Amino acid sequence: MGNMQKDKMRVCSTTGLPVCLNAELFIKLNAVFGVVALLVGSVAAILLALTRWETVALLNPLGYYQVITLHGLNMLIFWILFMEMAILYFCSTTLLNSRNFSNALSWGQFGLMAIGMVAVEYSVLAGRASVTMTSYVPLEAKQEFYLGLILFAVGALLGVVNFFGGLYIAKRDKTYKGAIPLVVFGALAAAIIAVFTIVHGALVLIPTWLWSIGVLENPPDAAWYRLIWWGLGHCSQQINVCAMVAVWYFLATLTTGAKPLNQTVCRFAFLMYILFINLASAHHLLVDPGVGSAWKMWNTSYALYLAVLASMIHGFTVPASVEAAQRKKGIGGLFGWLTKAPWKDPGFAAFFLSLIIFGFGGGITGVTLGTHQINIIAHNTLRIPGHFHVTVAGGTSLAFMGLAYYVVPLIFRKEYPLRPLARLQPYIFGFGIVLMAIGMTLAGSLGVPRRHPDIDFTGARIAVDMGEAAPFLAMLGIGGTIAALGALIFVVLTVWAVFLGKTNKGRAMTSWQTPEQDRVTKSLMSSGWNPNEKGLKPKGTVVLTFIFLASFAVYYFSNWKALVDVWPVK
Amino acid sequence: MSEEPETPATEMPEESAEDIGPIHPLQKLLDNPWLLLALGFVVPFLSYTVWGWVELLLTKKAELP
Ligand code: HEM
Numbered sequence: 001m002g003n004m005q006k007d008k009m010r011v012c013s014t015t016g017l018p019v020c021l022n023a024e025l026f027i028k029l030n031a032v033f034g035v036v037a038l039l040v041g042s043v044a045a046i047l048l049a050l051t052r053w054e055t056v057a058l059l060n061p062l063g064y065y066q067v068i069t070l071h072g073l074n075m076l077i078f079w080i081l082f083m084e085m086a087i088l089y090f091c092s093t094t095l096l097n098s099r100n101f102s103n104a105l106s107w108g109q110f111g112l113m114a115i116g117m118v119a120v121e122y123s124v125l126a127g128r129a130s131v132t133m134t135s136y137v138p139l140e141a142k143q144e145f146y147l148g149l150i151l152f153a154v155g156a157l158l159g160v161v162n163f164f165g166g167l168y169i170a171k172r173d174k175t176y177k178g179a180i181p182l183v184v185f186g187a188l189a190a191a192i193i194a195v196f197t198i199v200h201g202a203l204v205l206i207p208t209w210l211w212s213i214g215v216l217e218n219p220p221d222a223a224w225y226r227l228i229w230w231g232l233g234h235c236s237q238q239i240n241v242c243a244m245v246a247v248w249y250f251l252a253t254l255t256t257g258a259k260p261l262n263q264t265v266c267r268f269a270f271l272m273y274i275l276f277i278n279l280a281s282a283h284h285l286l287v288d289p290g291v292g293s294a295w296k297m298w299n300t301s302y303a304l305y306l307a308v309l310a311s312m313i314h315g316f317t318v319p320a321s322v323e324a325a326q327r328k329k330g331i332g333g334l335f336g337w338l339t340k341a342p343w344k345d346p347g348f349a350a351f352f353l354s355l356i357i358f359g360f361g362g363g364i365t366g367v368t369l370g371t372h373q374i375n376i377i378a379h380n381t382l383r384i385p386g387h388f389h390v391t392v393a394g395g396t397s398l399a400f401m402g403l404a405y406y407v408v409p410l411i412f413r414k415e416y417p418l419r420p421l422a423r424l425q426p427y428i429f430g431f432g433i434v435l436m437a438i439g440m441t442l443a444g445s446l447g448v449p450r451r452h453p454d455i456d457f458t459g460a461r462i463a464v465d466m467g468e469a470a471p472f473l474a475m476l477g478i479g480g481t482i483a484a485l486g487a488l489i490f491v492v493l494t495v496w497a498v499f500l501g502k503t504n505k506g507r508a509m510t511s512w513q514t515p516e517q518d519r520v521t522k523s524l525m526s527s528g529w530n531p532n533e534k535g536l537k538p539k540g541t542v543v544l545t546f547i548f549l550a551s552f553a554v555y556y557f558s559n560w561k562a563l564v565d566v567w568p569v570k
Numbered sequence: 571m572s573e574e575p576e577t578p579a580t581e582m583p584e585e586s587a588e589d590i591g592p593i594h595p596l597q598k599l600l601d602n603p604w605l606l607l608a609l610g611f612v613v614p615f616l617s618y619t620v621w622g623w624v625e626l627l628l629t630k631k632a633e634l635p
């Protein structure tokens with residue numbers, strides 16, 4: 001089996017999985033650039049948090065818009081996409097027992113993305129592009145900003161092509177049995193959504209770039225720009241969701257020995273993502289003129305709920321599979337599977353916190369804010385960043401950090417230093433993000449706008465009182481600082497491990513778990529057990545699900561109540 | 571798939587369709603990345619992009635009163 005050449009591969013000393021050395025190189029390169037972007041984004045994050053905390057009011061307005069552009073792009077685009085490229089390489093090689101498809105494509109992928117990133121960083125840092133990451137026209141940045149983004153997107157597209165090529169050769173060379181593994185299927189869903197995303201990026205950024213260099217006289221139409229831009233901006237978030245869910249399944253297996261209860265259902269959920277999740281882009285245009293109500297409602301409600309259903313399926317099956325694995329190890333009780341889980345393993349902690357924060361925080365707020373009627377009281381308030389920091393930061397980013405706690409020892413073959421701090425890191429980051437998001441959401445409920453450096457208009461003739469929002473903005477500032485410190489701890493530990501860490505070449509990685517946990521998990525993994533056996537029923541997860549549904553109902557209907565208060569129907 | 575018998579290493583699922591009985595159409599779709607790619611592009615492109623674009627094209631220019 002397999003199509004890797006003997007001298008171009010190695011066998012992992014911990015998992016026994018085959019590693020293609022070419023793919024390994026690109027996993028390393030992409031991961032390093034991703035972490036660099038996270039570093040830049042986190043420094044920017046502290047500055048932003050301390051600006052929105054109006055008592056501190058760190059940056060002046062110009063600085064604020066420059067830094068918010070820096071933060072948005074480094075976090076949402078560079079950190080996340082470089083990590084996703086690394087995941088695509090891993091999935092199409094190691095998990096399929098196959099070699100990297102094309103090194104030329106891979107160099108193209110990495111080279112273009114790296115050049116694109118450098119061009120954008122220069123543009124933003126030099127103050128030539130303080131247009132925020134959405135760069136809505138007719139705001140204008142200097143040309144290298146758009147060009148950098150275009151190169152970055154083309155690079156990402158090459159990465160996706162390489163992934164599809166990888167699927168093709170693996171199938172042709174029959175390197176795996178049966179259907180592709182579930183984690184690879186999740187990566188496939190992400191790659192498909194990426195194609196849609198990148199096409200929209202090209203559609204919108206190329207004319208804008210041509211305008212910035214004077215080839216086109218006028219910028220694209222503003223309404224059209226927003227329509228197409230959100231095909232890029234929103235869908236890239238759905239790539240994240242797919243990649244994150246794939247990482248959840250992967251870490252659940254690696255840290256507890258879990259197996260999906262029903263693969264077909266999980267795949268069906270990914271199919272719903274592929275077909276319907278991109279429609280949700282329309283929620284960004286809910287207060288736009290031009291597009292009508294039918295278009296808005298169809299794309300954000302009726303059809304989208306199929307994708308929401310998919311999220312709920314993953315939100316159920318992932319913890320349920322962990323619960324079944326724990327029960328198989330003989331752990332009883334309703335929540336024994338949770339209390340006796342390997343919480344000191346940062347891979348597990350990051351994964352499970354990500355699941356909870358994303359599910360409870362992101363899912364509930366997302367469906368609520370995406371409702372056409374409710375959106376009118378929340379649009380462009382701080383409730384929006386309050387929502388997406390629990391999805392992309394507390395959800396996706398935290399899951400990717402958890403992944404790194406395994407990728408560094410297994411792929412870079414370096415051990416993490418300061419292990420107690422590493423064990424604590426997911427909690428610091430998760431706690432900070434949640435605190436910040438709650439502060440943002442509460443301030444936003446009082447009407448505090450997003451993307452605004454100075455809501456009390458310091459020095460204005462007519463003073464504006466920020467009133468009751470002050471304590472919530474303080475929560476934002478304090479939570480944000482804690483979260484950014486959590487992210488920086490991750491960056492420092494990871495860079496330290498990669499460049500100065502002790503190597504573990506030729507032996508298994510030092511386990512994050514206790515010897516007992518480690519032994520039980522490993523023997524479970526090699527035992528070929530069936531997660532649907534009698535006595536493994538995930539009762540605890542069912543209880544969690546009802547708590548989730550109840551919280552959702554309370555939040556959703558209180559928002560309708562809030563809407564009625566602002567806009568009574570008599 | 572966990573519920574289905576695994577096909578031998580040398581055979582791909584589609585080719586061995588006769589051996590293990592009819593494959594559910596949904597399963598066929600899930601096993602075909604190219605079809606998934608096509609659908610994953612076309613469905614949102616029509617529903618979001620084309621429909622939205624057409625609505626914008628049909629919007630009349632605002633005139634000053
Ligand atoms: C490390 C901890 C983080 C902190 C303290 C933080 C803080 C902030 C703050 C204060 C804002 C400005 C909100 C406003 O004034 O409207 C912001 C915006 C934003 N953040 Fe974060 N953030 C963090 C991590 C992340 C991560 C990991 C991501 C994505 C993966 C992310 C994505 C964004 C985006 C997309 C924006 C919106 C930018 C815009 O409106 O143009 N953040 N963040």
Ligand SMILES: [Cu+2]
Nearest residue numbers: 234237280281
């Ligand atoms: Cu969105």
